[in-house]
Structures are given as structure tokens and as C-alpha cells.
Amino acid sequence: MTGTISPAICKLDQxxxxxxxDWKGLSGQIPDCVSSLSNLRVLDLVGNSLSGQIPxxxxxxxxxxxxxxADNRISGGIPESISKLESLKHLDLSNNQISGRIPxxxxxxxxxxxxxxxxxxxxxxxxxxxxxxxx
Numbered sequence: 617m618t619g620t621i622s623p624a625i626c627k628l629d630q631x632x633x634x635x636x637x638d639w640k641g642l643s644g645q646i647p648d649c650v651s652s653l654s655n656l657r658v659l660d661l662v663g664n665s666l667s668g669q670i671p672x673x674x675x676x677x678x679x680x681x682x683x684x685x686a687d688n689r690i691s692g693g694i695p696e697s698i699s700k701l702e703s704l705k706h707l708d709l710s711n712n713q714i715s716g717r718i719p720x721x722x723x724x725x726x727x728x729x730x731x732x733x734x735x736x737x738x739x740x741x742x743x744x745x746x747x748x749x750x751x
Contacts, residue, residue, distance in 0.1 A: 675700030
């Protein structure tokens with residue numbers, strides 16, 4: 617399969633799970649409007665050729681439990697709003713081109729039990745807030 621993720625997907629306002637994994641030919645950016653899918657619990661776009669940045673308002677997805685964007689060409693930083701995902705249990709951003717620092721409030725992700733951030737260009741110290749994480 618080839619192509620891009622159409623912003624029309626954001627009209628599916630009752631969508632709870634979006635898995636488009638390992639298509640390799642899927643390219644382009646993650647539509648910013650994905651952040652408006654308030655019922656989304658799983659966003660799994662692993663193993664494609666997606667580029668651009670993680671939507672800056674990803675933190676609006678307060679029901680999101682799984683965010684897997686591994687093995688793409690995502691660049692830019694980890695948005696500060698990611699720290700608002702209080703239901704997030706699994707985060708995989710590995711093997712991309714993400715740069716910058718881990719957000720200072722990353723430790724607010726109290727439900728997080730797995731965070732895979734390797735094979736990126738992250739720099740800077742580990743935020744002190746991560747010492748508050750117990751999972």
C-alpha cells in the first residue's frame with residue numbers, strides 16, 4: 617500500500633483505534649487533526665515512511681493508552697503536550713529522527729509502563745520529573 621493519511625480520517629470522530637502498521641509505502645505527515653479524535657485509545661503507525669513532526673496538540677487525546685510511531689522518519693521534538701496523556705501506558709517513538717529534549721513534565725505520565733525512545737537524536741538531561749514515575 618502507498619499514499620498518505622488523509623485528513624478526512626478526522627471526520628471519524630468516534631474512532632477508538634487506528635492501526636496502520638508496516639505498510640512501508642505510507643508517507644507524508646500525520647494530520648494535525650488526529651489530535652481532535654477525542655475517543656482515540658490506540659494510535660499505532662509503526663513501520664511506515666511517515667515524516668514531519670508529531671502533532672503539537674497530541675496531548676488532547678486524553679484517552680490514548682498506546683502511541684506507537686516507531687520505525688518512521690518522524691522529525692522535530694517531542695511535543696510538550698505529550699505530558700498530558702494521563703492514560704498513556706505504551707509509548708514507542710524509537711528509530712525516527714526526533715531531536716531535542718525529553719519534555720520536563722514527562723514524569724506526569726503516571727500510567728506509563730513502557731517508553732521506547734532509542735535510535736533518535738535526543739539530547740540533554742533526563743528530566744527530574746521522571747523520578748516520580750513508578751511503573
